[in-house]
Amino acid sequence: MVNAPSLVTNPFSPPLAVPHDPKFCAVPPGIDLLEAIVQLKKERNAILLAHYYQEGDIQDIADFVGDSLELSRRARDAKDASVICFCGVHFMAESAKCLAPDKIVILPDLEAGCSLAEACPPEALAEWKRRHPDYTIVAYINTSAATKALCDWICTSSNAEKVIRAIPENEKILFVPDRHLGDYLIKKTGRKMELWPGSCIVHETFNARKIVALKTRHPGAKLIAHPECDASVLEHAEFVGSTSKLLEFVITDPAAEFIVATERGILHEMRKRAPGKILLEPPVDTGPDAAKGACASCNECPHMRRNTLEKVYLALRDLQPRIEIGEELRLAALRPLERMLSLK
Ligand code: SF4
Numbered sequence: 569m570v571n572a573p574s575l576v577t578n579p580f581s582p583p584l585a586v587p588h589d590p591k592f593c594a595v596p597p598g599i600d601l602l603e604a605i606v607q608l609k610k611e612r613n614a615i616l617l618a619h620y621y622q623e624g625d626i627q628d629i630a631d632f633v634g635d636s637l638e639l640s641r642r643a644r645d646a647k648d649a650s651v652i653c654f655c656g657v658h659f660m661a662e663s664a665k666c667l668a669p670d671k672i673v674i675l676p677d678l679e680a681g682c683s684l685a686e687a688c689p690p691e692a693l694a695e696w697k698r699r700h701p702d703y704t705i706v707a708y709i710n711t712s713a714a715t716k717a718l719c720d721w722i723c724t725s726s727n728a729e730k731v732i733r734a735i736p737e738n739e740k741i742l743f744v745p746d747r748h749l750g751d752y753l754i755k756k757t758g759r760k761m762e763l764w765p766g767s768c769i770v771h772e773t774f775n776a777r778k779i780v781a782l783k784t785r786h787p788g789a790k791l792i793a794h795p796e797c798d799a800s801v802l803e804h805a806e807f808v809g810s811t812s813k814l815l816e817f818v819i820t821d822p823a824a825e826f827i828v829a830t831e832r833g834i835l836h837e838m839r840k841r842a843p844g845k846i847l848l849e850p851p852v853d854t855g856p857d858a859a860k861g862a863c864a865s866c867n868e869c870p871h872m873r874r875n876t877l878e879k880v881y882l883a884l885r886d887l888q889p890r891i892e893i894g895e896e897l898r899l900a901a902l903r904p905l906e907r908m909l910s911l912k
Pocket of ligand 1 (some may be wrong): 872
């Protein structure tokens with residue numbers, strides 16, 4: 569595991585985020601929010617993209633619900649829309665803006681961040697890179713545009729294995745920022761990699777000992793887990809995969825009961841697409857060692873849940889808050905993103 573270096577000057581301008589003026593922020597009383605959002609979407613010629621970790625109401629009104637890879641593709645291919653309302657977190661909306669620069673990209677809550685993206689600031693990565701110029705840097709998509717701009721490849725949990733296997737054997741690899749996904753990829757591919765010490769505050773909350781106890785009480789249940797989980801959890805899983813792979817597994821696997829070790833928002837789509845299946849939420853660690861900033865009692869991402877229907881309405885009404893990225897930075901971040909998307 570590498571030691572994240574101290575901060576030095578960012579070689580790129582930081583992304584410009586346009587603040588949302590609070591004087592425009594009131595939702596009119598008595599309004600039918602769902603109806604108003606549908607109407608505004610038409611008026612703005614907007615497409616609403618939502619991540620599986622959004623609250624159920626937002627997923628239900630979205631034009632498309634998916635994981636990071638699917639949403640990136642949808643943003644890139646949203647040729648006819650003028651506006652992308654991105655219901656996810658900041659790095660996802662930034663990726664959408666990189667891929668669709670001619671669109672207005674709005675994020676209902678600009679403060680919707682991510683512990684992984686925060687773990688690898690561009691200044692620290694630039695310093696590491698300066699000291700290790702001979703490394704190929706692979707970044708999980710959960711990074712800011714300024715961090716992506718310093719990397720050679722981007723990957724998501726859906727295609728990370730494919731990306732690592734595409735890199736010639738003689739290249740040394742630094743994987744940022746998720747040490748658990750990196751560790752999982754080392755085991756899957758046999759490839760030696762340096763790992764950045766970041767983690768997801770939600771997936772780190774799962775407690776392997778308690779999960780094993782739950783499995784004992786539900787012997788027919790299959791544990792399915794996202795690779796952002798700690799190795800101690802993954803080693804007990806019958807299936808490990810990205811959010812959309814977990815969804816597919818629940819739909820197609822003959823088992824009737826599953827313990828779903830990822831953010832609980834995915835349960836909404838799982839219940840819709842696999843109505844007969846029993847879905848259990850794994851126990852989380854709520855003691856003093858629980859991951860900082862996570863929900864005290866559940867596997868809910870506090871960043872994802874900053875977006876609400878009210879904020880979606882306001883964002884569509886005011887076309888704020890917007891994601892703006894300087895062109896030099898956008899092009900630099902786009903290069904590794906497109907490299908990933910062009911991988912067959
Ligand atoms: S669930 Fe974890 S990885 Fe996803 S946005 Fe929240 S903190 Fe980031």
